[in-house]
């Protein structure tokens with residue numbers, strides 16, 4: 437019997453939960469949000485969706501985070517979202533103090549759980565949760581960028597997305613790096629396949645800019661990340677061993693930080709396939725680790741002041 441806990445059921449949380457209930461890959465889900473009344477009513481809607489889909493996932497809404505117990509996976513999306521013009525890093529102070537609270541309560545009630553951070557800045561908050569809970573934590577990382585990159589290339593070249601391979605890694609957001617040596621179009625290296633039709637810069641511009649564009653037009657990103665994150669949870673619960681660029685913990689100097697690396701996602705998370713990247717791409721990843729480390733240290737300092 438598989439159980440997934442959701443901390444936070446706002447815009448992104450609800451959409452992940454919807455995907456989980458529709459695809460019915462967990463037996464039972466627990467949902468906690470400050471706004472219990474909204475979640476109770478969301479549950480009513482889910483029951484209507486289940487009635488037509490025949491999904492049997494048992495949905496439990498809890499009043500307190502301490503009631504989330506014995507889960508296999510816990511997904512944390514509680515926290516403030518970005519407003520137009522704000523960066524993800526601007527959310528650190530507010531969201532880190534919320535996450536620290538969860539880190540004090542969730543681990544002892546969920547001994548086997550894997551923790552998946554969704555709230556932003558997602559990589560730094562995964563590190564905060566891991567630091568204060570002492571439990572293995574990943575974030576959705578750059579799997580979102582990997583899918584944005586693949587979808588754009590497929591669109592522009594007019595071919596099925598299933599023929600695009602390759603990864604984006606490093607830090608989630610505008611600083612994400614495309615591991616260009618990994619990117620192929622129907623087995624052919626990107627530069628040869630896209631020659632005269634699409635440049636690396638076009639793809640990077642889209643991948644880095646599309647979230648801000650969506651937030652400005654609609655108030656927030658939802659369907660893309662939520663579906664991608666639901667697939668991460670599904671790969672853990674069903675032990676599908678998909679390779680995804682989640683952010684995994686890596687030690688840099690004196691801190692554990694999180695960066696997006698192609699990683700096997702199943703019941704066991706790992707290995708991270710860093711060694712399969714080209715030397716060029718590994719260099720980009722190393723640079724990203726240093727940047728994330730420096731930013732994270734500054735943010736931790738500001739938290740303790």
Ligand SMILES: NC(=O)c1ccc[n+]([C@@H]2O[C@H](COP(=O)([O-])OP(=O)(O)OC[C@H]3O[C@@H](n4cnc5c(N)ncnc54)[C@H](O)[C@@H]3O)[C@@H](O)[C@H]2O)c1
Pocket residue numbers: 443444445446447448449468469470471513514515516517518527531534553554555556557558576577580656657658661
């Ligand atoms: N990783 C990604 O790719 C990705 C994508 C979209 C959004 N996000 C991030 O996810 C977070 C949530 O975004 P959203 O659009 O769902 O925002 P939202 O405002 O719609 O939802 C946030 C939810 O968190 C709840 N909440 C806040 N503090 C809480 C607490 N202490 N305990 C319990 N619940 C609490 C709120 O009641 C609300 O329902 C943001 O930080 C956003 O930046 C990440």
